[in-house]
Amino acid sequence: MRVMNVLSHAFLGLKDAGRRPKTIAALWLVNLLCALPLYLLFTASFGAALGASGLARGLAAKSDMNAVVEVLTGSGAALRDTLLTAAILIAVHELAAIFLAGGVLHTLRTDVEPRPFAAAFFLGGGRFYGRFLRLGIFSLLLWLPAGVLFIIFDGILSAVQSDPNREQLGFILTLARYAFALALFQLIRMISDYARIRIAVRDSRDTLAELGRAILFVGGRFGRTLGLYVLLALAGLAVLVAFGILDSSLAKTNPAAIFAGFVLTQIFVAARGGLRIASLSAQRGFFLQETRAGEGEASGPTVPASAGAAQHPRGEVDQRPEELHAGAERDADQAERQQEKPDERIQDQHEKGQGPADDEQNQP
């Protein structure tokens, strides 16, 4: 039953993401905009390095790594600039992605009045930016216990590999170390996701406390939270494999094929964005199902209890996954229809301090 519940949340998350093409487009666009400067710089510097060399013609027609090595060896400055720019762009994208996460989670809310997509998205991005940024900094604390866990894991593997002559085993255990480090990275991401969801749902400003509660939340339901995360990660893996197969089938020796490769990449990135939305939606639905009434969306200014929700004696809300996502779907549909109707009431409440926690940008 619990497995079915997790599957149901994953499915509904994917379905929910499918209903949000504009949100997907926003994620894709930011990704592309952050990557494009690198493309422009690289093509310019690589083009300058090649100059009018006849080598360029050969490289365009055939991917000869020997020639590429030749070019790269003679283009140290261009490589340095490219790497430096890449590092800067990664940092910029990370900051932008924090904004995007706020936007996504805000548009997933069912307890706010409908407003145009762009307005809702930017409102959410702005509202939660400071909190999510702080959360990102606080979540660095999680690397301390993760480091301890890794040291313990490493110690166990080192004990297993007491015989240095068992080189094959050593190699496998080295891979296991990498896999464990990746798993820890993903675990911290998952906890951070639930912390963001808590902040967005409860409009909380106490990010450190929410991070702590997210840890307790994940710890209390580790199997299901992990199962949900892994299910969606597998969906991402499937997308990656499909992309790899399609991409490798393109010869990329003529402009049309190169362009087709570019388009395919954009589809892949958009699909990844969709999966990110699906992941947040599914986890949010799961979170809402698992939490009690006063802790959930009831804290918002408007509290439209879902039609199918059953009120428990102590205020607990017991909803089925479909019901939890139904509200979000409704909200998404409304937002996507871009109803041009400003929500003056909520705006007033914000100004009067009666609404959800004040947006940090609105504070003097």
Next chain:
Amino acid sequence: MKKAAVRGLLAAFVLAGSVLEGGLAKAVVSYDLKARLRPETRTVEGSETLTWLNDSGTAAPELRFHLYLNAFRNNRSTFMVERGALASTSARPAEDWGGIEVKSLRVAGGQDLTSALEFIQPDDGNADDRTVARLPLPAPVPPGGRITVEIEFASRLPKVIARSGYIGEFYLVGQWFPKLGVFRDGGWNCHQYHASSEFFADFGLFKAELTVPAAYVVGATGKRVSERANPDGTKTYTHYQDDVHDFAWTACPDFREFRERFVLDDPKVDTEMILLVHRAHLGIKDRYARALRQGIEFYSRSYGAYPFPTITLVDPAPGAVDAGGMEYPTFFTADAASYVPVGIRMPEMVTIHEFGHNYWYGMVGSNEFEEAWLDEGINTYSEIKAMDRYYGGDRSMIDWGGLRIGEIPYQRLSVIGSGRFDPILKYSWDFIGPASYALNVYAKAGLMLLTLERMLGEPIMAGVMRTYFETWKFRHPTSRDFIRVAEDVSGRDLGWFFDQALSSPDKLDYGISDLHAYEIAPPAGGPGAIPGPLEGKASRRLRSEVTVARYGEMIFPQEILVTFENGDKVREFWDGRDRWKRFVYDREVRVRSAEVDPDHRLLLDVNWLNNSRVIEAGSAAPAKFGTGLLKWFQGLLSFLAP
């Protein structure tokens, strides 16, 4: 047992009867070694009876010995200082150090002369270095005279360093006994142990009795002539080989021994391949065997038949990285890990390279201290040719996951990115650093010979190499000898080539500096400026100008291929002496492209990007690779996004 005893007697007879009468080489030395490995103390207790023939025309008043294990005695030895061991960050635990101690030393059974042994430092005067010792003799050894020295010694093996030592139960015992230098030109050529070079010694006969715990599998230079079990739980293996100049051995209980006979009809080769593969690496045993077969075949067919009855490949234990890739006569260490993918050809490259040293070092005994390129450079050249032949020139280094890289581009990497501090020909310890030594002596020297080959033509170069080998095998050639052979065989003066490529750190770089075309204006001007008959008769003409430039200091004759828009091709030749040269064409079509060295003969050219130029540069290549980069970067961003 009986068979072993008969073999032992036979070996003793052979050794006794042929002392200083080797088969292929003039035997200047004869070593009769006895060694016992004591794993509990990481030591080898040994003795040697050394006979030396003064083959020079000068009396020798003293002997000089290499005591190479003393390089690992502390962090003050020349070897360790050159390796940067003085830096506090490179400290080794006390148990990791090694050394060699001479216990006794007698000349012709006389009194113990150990106290007369004196450490000297002929190269750098480093008083802390004890890798060379001199022994003043009671009486000089006259020209043509012989001397016999009996030495007892104890070698403490270091934790594996510089292809010698132990790790776990794996032992690679190299540079382990007191070994004579070379007496020539009226003095001893006996250099200290440096970080970048090892070998120079006289040819002779080597017999060794190696006693190890019975569980250990042993491999060594030469042919095994006997083995016997001892009552104390040890076994003694006797190996013998003539026409070599060093002896190394290995022992490890985790070796698995594989023997395979290798026979070649033309030229006649009949040898036994002995593979000692660590049990952790059994999965790559077939790769080793195949590469070794390729090496024997290639070198035998290219230079001359492999003459020894055995060749032993040693696969170092896991973790013994420093033991990998080392040559000794008829014995070498390979280098691999069990997880190296088939398409990453490092095990094959190392195997072929180290086997090849049986030719360039083992048989052609050049002085590695002073002219290291004669073995490492020539061997790199040979190894590249072998790898390209067996694995394909465009993928001889890597052919894995769609990535293909040949060995020539791989070697060019280091040469292209190098500074201009050292020439190839230099004392090994005089290079500005280990990287400069490696890139010059290995990569640049290898590419220099490939450039020479493309200049002379492959058949002539094959003749050069074969003649050099035949002329100088089992002797001590110098760079001058190699150049002389190259000039004699090719019939060309190659001094200009070697003066620049071998003796100069200068770079070679030619390119097309300018390429353009324009329409020639119709005749115009004042009265009398242009002869009347041309007026109105000239058809549309285009002037194309190709400017070739010499960006580097090295001067090489250049060939330039000029291609016109109608497909016409013109080959121009330029002596390359000036800084630039312009070629001008007046035609009905304009030039489309120009390229210096169109056949890529000059592998020493440090920049092939500027070698060619087209009149209309395309943007397809940058767009193609930029799109590829974009794909990876966008994927990375989407993965990292919180």
